[in-house]
Amino acid sequence: xxxxxxxxxxxxxxxxxxxxxxxxxxxxxxxxxxxxxxxxxxxxxxxxxxxxxxxxxxxxxxxxxxxxxxxxxxxxxxxxxxxxxxxxxxxxxxxxxxxxxxxxxxxxxxxxxxxxxxxxxxxxxxxxxxxxxxxxxxxxxxxxxxxxxxxxxxxxxxxxxxxxxxxxxxxxxxxxxxxxxxxxxxxxxxxxxxxxxxxxxxx
Amino acid sequence: xxxxxxxxxxxxxxxxxxxxxxxxxxxxxxxxxxxxxxxxxxxxxxxxxxxxxxxxxxxxxxxxxxxxxxxxxxxxxxxxxxxxxxxxxxxxxxxxxxxxxxxxxxxxxxxxxxxxxxxxxxxxxxxxxxxxxxxxxxxxxxxxxxxxxxxxxxxxxxxxxxxxxxxxxxxxxxxxxxxxxxxxxxxxxxxxxxxxxxxxxxx
Amino acid sequence: xxxxxxxxxxxxxxxxxxxxxxxxxxxxxxxxxxxxxxxxxxxxxxxxxxxxxxxxxxxxxxxxxxxxxxxxxxxxxxxxxxxxxxxxxxxxxxxxxxxxxxxxxxxxxxxxxxxxxxxxxxxxxxxxxxxxxxxxxxxxxxxxxxxxxxxxxxxxxxxxxxxxxxxxxxxxxxxxxxxxxxxxxxxxxxxxxxxxxxxxxxx
Amino acid sequence: xxxxxxxxxxxxxxxxxxxxxxxxxxxxxxxxxxxxxxxxxxxxxxxxxxxxxxxxxxxxxxxxxxxxxxxxxxxxxxxxxxxxxxxxxxxxxxxxxxxxxxxxxxxxxxxxxxxxxxxxxxxxxxxxxxxxxxxxxxxxxxxxxxxxxxxxxxxxxxxxxxxxxxxxxxxxxxxxxxxxxxxxxxxxxxxxxxxxxxxxxxx
DNA sequence: GATGAATGAGGTTTCATTCAT
DNA sequence: AATGAATGAAACCTCATTCAT
Numbered sequence: 001x002x003x004x005x006x007x008x009x010x011x012x013x014x015x016x017x018x019x020x021x022x023x024x025x026x027x028x029x030x031x032x033x034x035x036x037x038x039x040x041x042x043x044x045x046x047x048x049x050x051x052x053x054x055x056x057x058x059x060x061x062x063x064x065x066x067x068x069x070x071x072x073x074x075x076x077x078x079x080x081x082x083x084x085x086x087x088x089x090x091x092x093x094x095x096x097x098x099x100x101x102x103x104x105x106x107x108x109x110x111x112x113x114x115x116x117x118x119x120x121x122x123x124x125x126x127x128x129x130x131x132x133x134x135x136x137x138x139x140x141x142x143x144x145x146x147x148x149x150x151x152x153x154x155x156x157x158x159x160x161x162x163x164x165x166x167x168x169x170x171x172x173x174x175x176x177x178x179x180x181x182x183x184x185x186x187x188x189x190x191x192x193x194x195x196x197x198x199x200x201x202x203x
Numbered sequence: 204x205x206x207x208x209x210x211x212x213x214x215x216x217x218x219x220x221x222x223x224x225x226x227x228x229x230x231x232x233x234x235x236x237x238x239x240x241x242x243x244x245x246x247x248x249x250x251x252x253x254x255x256x257x258x259x260x261x262x263x264x265x266x267x268x269x270x271x272x273x274x275x276x277x278x279x280x281x282x283x284x285x286x287x288x289x290x291x292x293x294x295x296x297x298x299x300x301x302x303x304x305x306x307x308x309x310x311x312x313x314x315x316x317x318x319x320x321x322x323x324x325x326x327x328x329x330x331x332x333x334x335x336x337x338x339x340x341x342x343x344x345x346x347x348x349x350x351x352x353x354x355x356x357x358x359x360x361x362x363x364x365x366x367x368x369x370x371x372x373x374x375x376x377x378x379x380x381x382x383x384x385x386x387x388x389x390x391x392x393x394x395x396x397x398x399x400x401x402x403x404x405x406x
Numbered sequence: 407x408x409x410x411x412x413x414x415x416x417x418x419x420x421x422x423x424x425x426x427x428x429x430x431x432x433x434x435x436x437x438x439x440x441x442x443x444x445x446x447x448x449x450x451x452x453x454x455x456x457x458x459x460x461x462x463x464x465x466x467x468x469x470x471x472x473x474x475x476x477x478x479x480x481x482x483x484x485x486x487x488x489x490x491x492x493x494x495x496x497x498x499x500x501x502x503x504x505x506x507x508x509x510x511x512x513x514x515x516x517x518x519x520x521x522x523x524x525x526x527x528x529x530x531x532x533x534x535x536x537x538x539x540x541x542x543x544x545x546x547x548x549x550x551x552x553x554x555x556x557x558x559x560x561x562x563x564x565x566x567x568x569x570x571x572x573x574x575x576x577x578x579x580x581x582x583x584x585x586x587x588x589x590x591x592x593x594x595x596x597x598x599x600x601x602x603x604x605x606x607x608x609x
Numbered sequence: 610x611x612x613x614x615x616x617x618x619x620x621x622x623x624x625x626x627x628x629x630x631x632x633x634x635x636x637x638x639x640x641x642x643x644x645x646x647x648x649x650x651x652x653x654x655x656x657x658x659x660x661x662x663x664x665x666x667x668x669x670x671x672x673x674x675x676x677x678x679x680x681x682x683x684x685x686x687x688x689x690x691x692x693x694x695x696x697x698x699x700x701x702x703x704x705x706x707x708x709x710x711x712x713x714x715x716x717x718x719x720x721x722x723x724x725x726x727x728x729x730x731x732x733x734x735x736x737x738x739x740x741x742x743x744x745x746x747x748x749x750x751x752x753x754x755x756x757x758x759x760x761x762x763x764x765x766x767x768x769x770x771x772x773x774x775x776x777x778x779x780x781x782x783x784x785x786x787x788x789x790x791x792x793x794x795x796x797x798x799x800x801x802x803x804x805x806x807x808x809x810x811x812x
Numbered sequence: 813g814a815t816g817a818a819t820g821a822g823g824t825t826t827c828a829t830t831c832a833t
Numbered sequence: 834a835a836t837g838a839a840t841g842a843a844a845c846c847t848c849a850t851t852c853a854t
Contacts, residue, residue, distance in 0.1 A: 191363075
């Protein structure tokens, strides 16, 4: 919740600040990130920062909100576009794929999320007791898949949701690290899907 | 690489320092961890700390080394004991299981590893360019399994190694969070294995 | 000495500013009082403030002047109305009484005066070397009383003037703190007068 | 409550810090007093300050405690020495006199007390709900005097206690301002006593 | 004249590390 | 070798005042 003043800023400057904040939080944890660095890089005076935001945490929360929103809209738009065309596993593929695409197009955002996930106190301050939102998301998908009869009913969905989350993160990391992955040949996705599908599909 | 003096310390005091360090680094990132807190909790003088270690990072590296060693020996001892009795999937089960057991018995060590994994700079400083040691470990296992003919040859092992790593971390986290998981009923493991095995096994 | 612009303001706005300033200076010392708070509460823009006043001190001086004026006129009007009807002690009673009444009716002004009295530097900046204007006032009264023959000639008027000042302040504070004092029963005044009169009256 | 470290300091340095603090708080309110100035004047590093005290308020509270203690012991020693020799008014004289002496010998302490008295929030933080400790002190004395039959029973002691407090402060201020008052000629005290005694004594 | 964003000096506090005993 | 005080470089944040529209 930035202050009014922030929203009144010319878009250009507002963006500079957001970009600077992303840069800083992508390379530093919340605690080691320096307000000074953000202000400097954004080309504003220290004092100005505090006219836009209550404090460092205020900016951080705002940023997280922004990123989540961006990512969700990104993923959903893909899903919504194709919802009817796919069965559960194709849907899952889309989710992973859009996740990867998002990460590739916004490589600085990945570490921010990872760092937040690792600062339990901060995470709780932002999301309350919601343990893990990503797993929740997968859990819903899985329940949908189960209802469709696509998933082996023997399988504990809660555990699989956790596993899918972990895999998504690891692979995303892998893909970004690698840098030069070309998602279009889809091999990595297919490999992964092949693995998951065999693991889940009802026989 | 602590200084000579550290190794010359009576075991009792050395342990107190290590325990204090674990406590601090388990609840704080490298940067927010305070040397003062460690010294205090260990019951040594601030000045003494710098007679045992070069600086904070020195202690940290040493600690990481220690933990890795401890974990590896933990896992390996289990494996070695049973190596001949199991096929690849049973081996994998043992690896995961011992990973969980280790985490449950040493719950403070998990967050330390997670935090390190998220501080790329620090990670690199410790492991050089070695991207991900856990994935390396799984990769070796997978190659062994492939050689045994247990694994579907279609599958890209490098990717699966990453996935296995991610799953292991996520599930470990899940198990620790939950707190009251009783590994003895093995259900969670079986669920997971069921999933993985279907995903990998040669048909 | 506010700027021209201030005096040109519509009375309503001018009053809002004065009221806001009183509120702020009644609850904060000169240094801790915030211009921002005053502007905000008065409903004017920060920039406007500096078009009305040179700076914070400018407003403050103006305010003090205003308050002194208000208080003096308050007291004098009572006195003047009744001057001929009373002897010295009755006059003194009126002074104290009107002092109390003023404080009760304007409870926010009391702390402002107290705080100023305690900031010697500020006080001097406003009143120059005039040590203590309240004592001066009492001194004049006392001299008048002495001339009338009402006061014991043995008594050093300068000292008594100081004492009367101190008592007035303390009692005013006492009365305001108490909150629910009903001046109409006059008991507190009579008690005080009884004490003072015995102390001063010529025998 | 300073930290251990402060008490372990060589007396010389400890005194330098106390002196510097007195200097700063005698000329600035709690809020405008600067830790920097104290450290500088005491000739210690900024960081050292925070090894001796929790924060600025910690030092301030300690200082107040110190001053109160000093003043009380000062007054009491005088009283105790002479308790049996004097009747109520002589005792009162001693109290005032020792109050003046204390102020003259410790002229920097007076403004500190005055400023505290004017910062209601701070005062309450230090003394809880105790409205006014000085008035309490006088009230006890007056009750003692009344019991002895020295004081006119018509008089409301609570009010007089307040008045005595106010007078004491005003006169102390007067005396210090004046600078060159020679208490030994006692005239000022006698004047004041003459006034008070007439006001209170039973007739 | 009015507005409110921009500025930056200045203050408190933290903590890794050094130093003196 | 052990101690623990000393140091000072940051970091965050506040607010009076100026500036640009």
